[in-house]
Amino acid sequence: MKEQLMRAMQRNQLVDIIYVAKDRSITKRRIKIIAIAGNTLQAYCFVRHAKREFKIDNILAITPVIHRERVVI
Incomplete structure (x- = not known):
C-alpha cells in the first residue's frame, strides 16, 4: 500500500482512496x-478542499485517477 502511495506522489498523480x-x-x-x-501522509483533499493528514493503516483501497483526453480532429 505504501509503495503505491509513494509512486503516486512521485508521479504527481491524483488518487481516490477509501478511508476509515x-x-x-x-x-x-x-x-x-x-x-x-x-505511517501518515499529508495530502490535499478535493472533497474537503483543504490539506489533510491520513493514517496509512486506515486506507482500505487506492485507485489512480486516469484522465483520458479527447482529441477533436
Whole structure:
C-alpha cells in the first residue's frame, strides 16, 4: 500500500482512496499526496478542499485517477 502511495506522489498523480475516519465511518476521498512520513501522509483533499493528514493503516483501497483526453480532429 505504501509503495503505491509513494509512486503516486512521485508521479504527481491524483488518487481516490477509501478511508476509515476517526468516527469509524467509511469515506471516499480524492487526494493529491504532498508528503509521506512514517505511517501518515499529508495530502490535499478535493472533497474537503483543504490539506489533510491520513493514517496509512486506515486506507482500505487506492485507485489512480486516469484522465483520458479527447482529441477533436
